[in-house]
Amino acid sequence: MNDDDVLADGPVGPDRAPRRPAAHGRRRAALPSDAAPAPRDDDAVLDGFADDDSIDRDHELLADETVDAHHEEPEVREGGIGEIHDLADEHDEYEAHDVERAHRSSLRTILPALLVIVVLLGVGVGGYMGYRWLTSASSSSQDEASEFPGPGGDPVTIEVSPGDTGGDIASTLVDAGVIKSSGPFTTAFAANPDAATISPGTYTLKKEMTSSDALTLLLDPASRAGTRVTIPEGMRMSAIFQRLSDATGVPVADFEAAAQDYRALGVPENPANSAEGYLWPGTYDFKEDATATDILSAMAAQMQTELTERGVAPEDQHRILTIASIEQKEARSSDDFGKVARTIDNRLQGVGEAGGRPMNLQLDSTVAYFSNIESISTTNAQRQTDSPYNTYLHPGLPIGPISNPGGAAIDAAINPPEGPWLYWVTVNTDTGETKFATTKAEHDANVQQWKEWARTRG
Structure with a gap:
């Protein structure tokens, strides 16, 4: 409702004075005191104090002039005070309409923005869930393509060499037909803290295993194939031959014969013409069919590796x-x-x-x-x-x-x-x-x- 509507709708009659909008959009009633006072006699003002009769006459004249100025009877003046209350009520009603209109206007402004946000959120969540579903499905299909279904078939023996990484072991397993591809195994190897404990040696696994099953068997001592032997530091060669023979069943004479041709073992030529001192002590896992030459060659090769790493x-x-x-x-x-x-x-x-x-x-x-x-x-x-x-x-x-x-x-x-x-x-x-x-x-x-x-x- 605008100000013109207020003026048009308000009743005008003998009991109500015409209404007009107040300053700054606020309206107030035309109070009796708003009427202009009758002109005063300058002489009366200058005379200061007059006698009682003159004062009474002045009062009567003032009253008559006030009535004439408003063209209203005294009852009408009293009706003006009632009008004040009516106008105040209408003013409150008008303000209530203003608040309600402002509220409706705010809702009209906010609701479209809220709808846009809700729609965007719905699209975003739906898109994310769809992406997750698609990538999950893609990842699952890739994993299936790069893995055997398991649990495995024929037994196969593989060798883990000293210094092998997870990638090296994965390549060995792929070449032996144990796993289909190296990716899933290297991922499982990196995620398992125990994988670092896999030691060099020979292991019996199965062909066409899953990567996780292959890793589990490599961590199982029962999967070790062949013979594990530990050679203490500072042991002389003759004592080493006896310990190796006891563990592998290879005769001591075979080790003695192999050591005679020490250069064939990878030992450098030396003044003593012997492999003594050139066999690295430690723990070894030898295949069941390993010969004395195989065993001594592995120990000599490891000594050369150690010396090279130390810069000798x-x-x-x-x-x-x-x-x-x-x-x-x-x-x-x-x-x-x-x-x-x-x-x-x-x-x-x-x-x-x-x-x-x-x-x-x-x-x-x-x-x-x-x-x-x-x-x-x-x-x-x-x-x-x-x-x-x-x-x-x-x-x-x-x-x-x-x-x-x-x-x-x-x-x-x-x-x-x-x-x-x-x-x-x-x-x-x-x-x-x-x-x-x-x-x-x-x-x-x-x-x-x-x-x-x-x-x-x-």
Whole structure:
């Protein structure tokens, strides 16, 4: 409703004064005080206070003029006050209409926007769900295309080599017909923390398996095929042959014959003409039909890998392996490997009280080796026996390694700690406590301590 409608609809008659809109869109009644007062007599104003009669006459004139100005009877003036209340009611009603109209206008503005938002949300959710369904279906079909249905058929043997990654194993399985493609297996391998525990060796699986089933079998110890053998560090070759024979059933004579042609095993030519020291200790899984040559070749190949990774030049291999093999026999603790290596080098260089003159190593371990005994305690007769391994009789290092060293001993031989030592002796063979000395007098005191300990042992 606009202001013109208000003016048109409002009644005009003897009981109501005409209505008009108030300023700023607000309307008010024409109050009696809005009527212009009658002109005042300037003289009366100037006279100040008049007598009572004049005052009464003035009142009567004012009343008459007011009535004339409005052309209304006194009752009409009273009716004007009633009009005030009516106009106030209409004003409230008008404001209520304004609020309702504003509310309707707001709804008309908001509703289309809300409808658009709802439609967009519906389209978005529907599109997302459709995308999920399509991609899920596509992924499922791809997985089905890249996997055998399982559970598998004929048994097949596969080999996991040292250093193989999940991708390497997957390729081996694909080539053997165990799984259809490498993708699902590498995904399963990466998602399973236990997959990292799969060790090199031979495993019996089945052809046409699912990737998850193949991984499960690789983690199952019962799936291992062939024979697992562990070779300790510092074991001499003759003892290794016996341990390998006991585990595989291959005769010791076969290992001895294979070792005669050591270069055919991958061992470099060396002054000792032997594979001693060149067989990497550790745990191996050999196939059931593996020969002595197969087994020794695998151990020799692993030693070459270890030396190459450590940056040992081919011309330094024999010296490093010889020193490391002595460490394995002379020191009971790996913490002493480096000190043994440094002491050997100091004696060969003639440092300290040696006065620049190289000293014979005088190692019982080298005498025990050519005497073919396990104890490093030797007799005087043994120490007087001529052999290229006898470091009492011959200067320098023995002709070759006296055992097959592991990684810690090799590392110590490559980078021994600094120190002035020229002697060492194990003063307690039960605990392996070893004392190092820089002078002969200090060393003699340590030897006496060892003798006293030995007497207490009977």
